[in-house]
Amino acid sequence: MTREPYPQQKSGVQTPGINWYPGHMLKAKKEFAAQLKRVDVVLELRDARIPETSINHDFELLLGQKRRLVLFNKTRLADPDVTKVWEARLHSEEHPHLFIDALTNRNLKRILPLARKLMAERWGKLRRRGINPPVLKLLIAGIPNVGKSTLINRLVHRKATETGPRPGVTKRQEWVRLERDARLLDTPGILWPKIETMEAGFRLAVTGAIKDEVVGIDRVCDFLLRTLQVQNPEVLSKCYRLDTIPVESDPQELLAQIAQRRGCLKPGGGVDGVRAATVLLRDFREGRLGQLTFDDPSG
Ligand SMILES: Nc1nc2c(ncn2[C@@H]2O[C@H](COP(=O)(O)OP(=O)(O)OP(=O)(O)O)[C@@H](O)[C@H]2O)c(=O)[nH]1
Ligand SMILES: [Mg+2]
Incomplete structure (x- = not known):
């Protein structure tokens, strides 16, 4: 029998989607939107095991033209052969991206230079007018439990923010000093109000973005x-x-x-x-x- 690498569920679950939205997430989304205009670049974290399912399409609307670097975290847990195919597929995407792993430091050194590069044109203009560029302000966004706070701790080489193996650890936004001239804003994980299919629910649950009880x-x-x-x-x-x-x-x-x-x-x-x-x-x-x-x- 040929093995289909990505089986569709045969559980017979028919559902119009999973409706859920904890109140704190709505609050987090409002606070996130309020901070956006104050930051230069958004580091959007997705999960390398679910590169597509971990996209929060609400961000697309909120972020608009904001400069963005997409980071696929937990790459060490993903199938390396499949990651290669994903990398090739993502090549032509609008925003630059990196496959990283916060726990093994994969590609972490490339993040800050890439974020600065996104600001190069704008800051070049300031310098030509004799103005020193301001402190680089980054905001880290993504679904719950994807490793946002862990990444921050790795980048600053100390435990600056709380982390944990369950969704919803970070409860409020928090600025962290990254370098003399760079700051990073940690934010609580945000999901969308309605998970459209059970399949998406399973993928988000198995990777830890939502609690198992939700599905x-x-x-x-x-x-x-x-x-x-x-x-x-x-x-x-x-x-x-x-x-x-x-x-x-x-x-x-x-x-x-x-x-x-x-x-x-x-x-x-x-x-x-x-x-x-x-x-x-x-x-x-x-x-x-x-x-x-x-x-x-x-x-
Ligand atoms: N294997 C692996 N585990 C990771 C990686 N990054 C984070 N983790 C683990 O994932 C879990 C969640 O990490 P956090 O940094 O708390 O995630 P978060 O995105 O800040 O989560 P919320 O604050 O709940 O939104 C922790 O158990 C981390 O050790 C990674 O790159 N690889
Ligand atoms: Mg966190």
Whole structure:
């Protein structure tokens, strides 16, 4: 049987979209819009594992003609071959971009020079008129948990802002001194009010931008298992010492096997599905289940 690298969900979930919008996000969006006119360049963070799904289209409207550098973070967690295809596809995009990894410092040294380059023309004009350019003001924007605060800490080589492995850690905007003549504004993660499809919901949940509860931990787990079954079944069998995994295996059955292996059982002896799902998702998020990209670059 041919393996389709990007399976569509067969969960039968029919939904008009996921309506949700925590109040703090609306507030964050208003504050974000208010600061925009005060900054020179926006560093827009997206997730390298979901280069398309992590685009906040609301930003397009808000940012307008603002100078922008798009940074795809967490590249070390994405499938390197698929990243290459994404890089080729993004080549002709309007805004310059970099694939980075804040935890391994990949491409971080290139960020500030690129941001300064975006200001070169404007500042050149000021200098010709005998005026010293002002302090470079950057704003870092993106969906929750994509690594905005981690990136800032890496750029300033100290713990200037709070970070954590869950969405919604940064609650308010905060200026950080980057260099003598550069400042960076950290902002809370912002998502859009309605997630259009369950598929997008699964991708945002599995990568940590929304909490599992928004779409249901069992469904997020089901989505991850289906993706692994077709993209990297070997990692599943190796990590949980399972037999060869046929592509058509039922994810529920797989989860039951994982539960047995990891001792996720109820007092009476039945499988504890929620515990097993929690174990699987934690293993994935801590990098024990290999590198995966969920957005198909050919789609
Ligand atoms: N592997 C990997 N993990 C990362 C990277 N950047 C951030 N993380 C992890 O992702 C999680 C979220 O990081 P934060 O910096 O708090 O994310 P944020 O975008 O500021 O999140 P909010 O403030 O909630 O919007 C943390 O557990 C980080 O260690 C990266 O480049 N690679
Ligand atoms: Mg943050």
